[in-house]
Amino acid sequence: MDHMSSNLEDYLEVIFSLESVNSEARAKDIADAMGVQRASVTNALQKLSQRGLINYQPYNSVTLTPEGFRTATRIVHRHKVLYDFLHTFLQIRPEVAEDTACKLEHHIDDESLETLTKFARFIMTCPRTGKDWLEAFTRSCNDRGTCTNCPECIKSCLERLDDKCSGQP
Amino acid sequence: MDHMSSNLEDYLEVIFSLESVNSEARAKDIADAMGVQRASVTNALQKLSQRGLINYQPYNSVTLTPEGFRTATRIVHRHKVLYDFLHTFLQIRPEVAEDTACKLEHHIDDESLETLTKFARFIMTCPRTGKDWLEAFTRSCNDRGTCTNCPECIKSCLERLDDKCSGQP
DNA sequence: CAAAATTCGTAGGCTTATCTAACATTTTTT
DNA sequence: AAAAAATGTTAGATAAGCCTACGAATTTTG
Numbered sequence: 001m002d003h004m005s006s007n008l009e010d011y012l013e014v015i016f017s018l019e020s021v022n023s024e025a026r027a028k029d030i031a032d033a034m035g036v037q038r039a040s041v042t043n044a045l046q047k048l049s050q051r052g053l054i055n056y057q058p059y060n061s062v063t064l065t066p067e068g069f070r071t072a073t074r075i076v077h078r079h080k081v082l083y084d085f086l087h088t089f090l091q092i093r094p095e096v097a098e099d100t101a102c103k104l105e106h107h108i109d110d111e112s113l114e115t116l117t118k119f120a121r122f123i124m125t126c127p128r129t130g131k132d133w134l135e136a137f138t139r140s141c142n143d144r145g146t147c148t149n150c151p152e153c154i155k156s157c158l159e160r161l162d163d164k165c166s167g168q169p
Numbered sequence: 170m171d172h173m174s175s176n177l178e179d180y181l182e183v184i185f186s187l188e189s190v191n192s193e194a195r196a197k198d199i200a201d202a203m204g205v206q207r208a209s210v211t212n213a214l215q216k217l218s219q220r221g222l223i224n225y226q227p228y229n230s231v232t233l234t235p236e237g238f239r240t241a242t243r244i245v246h247r248h249k250v251l252y253d254f255l256h257t258f259l260q261i262r263p264e265v266a267e268d269t270a271c272k273l274e275h276h277i278d279d280e281s282l283e284t285l286t287k288f289a290r291f292i293m294t295c296p297r298t299g300k301d302w303l304e305a306f307t308r309s310c311n312d313r314g315t316c317t318n319c320p321e322c323i324k325s326c327l328e329r330l331d332d333k334c335s336g337q338p
Numbered sequence: 339c340a341a342a343a344t345t346c347g348t349a350g351g352c353t354t355a356t357c358t359a360a361c362a363t364t365t366t367t368t
Numbered sequence: 369a370a371a372a373a374a375t376g377t378t379a380g381a382t383a384a385g386c387c388t389a390c391g392a393a394t395t396t397t398g
Contacts, residue, residue: 007355028375040356042377047354059363059376090284103276109269115259115310122306127323128297137291141284154296158327176385197345209386211347216384228346228393344395352387359379366373 004051006106009075010034011044012053015062016072024061078105081117089120091138173220175275178244179203180213181222184231185241193230247274250286258289260307 004012014033018025031041049056053068064072082104086097108116123129136153173181183202187194200210218225222237233241251273255266277285292298305322 005354026375027377036355037357038376039358039378043355086281090281090288092281092284096278096280100276100278100281104273107269107272107276109265111265112255112259112261112269115261118310119259119306122309126302126305126309128302128305133295133297136295136297137288140291140295141287174384195345196347205385206387207346208348208388212385340398342395342397344393346391346393348391349389350387353385355383357380357382359381360377361379362375362377364373364375366371368369368371 004071008044008048008051009106010102011041011048012064012068012072013075013079015048015054015064016069016076019062019064025063026061030062075105078108078113081113081120082108085116085120089123089134091141173240177213177217177220178275179271180210180217181233181237181241182244182248184217184223184233185238185245188231188233194232195230199231244274247277247282250282250289251277254285254289258292258303260310 011030011034014030015025018029018033022029027038027041027045030045031038034041045054045056045062048054048068052065053071055063055065079101082101083097086092086100087094090097092100123134124131132153180199180203183199184194187198187202191198196207196210196214199214200207203210214223214225214231217223217237221234222240224232224234248270251270252266255261255269256263259266261269292303293300301322
């Protein structure tokens, strides 16, 4: 009884979003956002209410409880980390990245998510990688894996290395 | 009726594995591998059979049809790509990586999977990254994000760059 | 070869999540 | 304020998956 289904997580995420944007979450809007019938929403709201995640009174707007807010925030965070990785690093088109992040967010474990965050940060901050390295990856994707201009790339890398480390011992 | 559920994908994967290892897949072994009751297996086998993915005759071993084999191979490939990324790049412990790959494999889209493969290959083959860069990432994880020995790391990187590019124009 | 043990299938029930249809409440319009 | 429209709930059906319990088929063993 303690484990949240992917489905309820999705509802909570939508409520969080609607509350942020519209400052209230109405059942109709939840139904539209989820692409389901209103009856399904009522059903979900009852379950979320039972778990103490939302304040729910029939015929009224829904709001998140403090606990619901914490849970929603955690899910949104997972979503963001995955979306950023897919979009910024793998260069996946926004709609696809959005869609995939929406599915993966329910299944990735905390350790992997945490490490993925660190990995992304490391790529951007390590003098050996960074933005131009990522661009080199994009080029290599378009060139079907053959990275054709290594010398030039390495030259710009060396410049970056010098820049980044001029302040270090 | 055309879309495979995560569940059936898991069954197919287990059958594929048992067929590889034992050269046959018996219902009992499938039940054990999946951690479910035999009745659930019977149910799943009937569905897979209806879809033409397995050859199923009551009281006989199960085998994959050519179509089933193709589908299973695709799923196993997804699993492997995800596992390798989690384990080799993010350094996630084998059991956790295994477990997470098992869940994510049902939800990642083809484009992201394909690009993830390229990304992993690029990290290993680009002169600017490779094995020692990955080790630097691991150290930075243990040091809580502060990469302390940049100068030394950069030195070994430069050596690698020279090595890798000595044959290039 | 027949009894015992193992394996397999069927029947019926539970849960989650969805839908449609009908009914109830609230809001908007006239 | 009454009628119309929009919104929300309830009831009943469906589908996927799982379970237990029991009976059927196959294998193993004495």
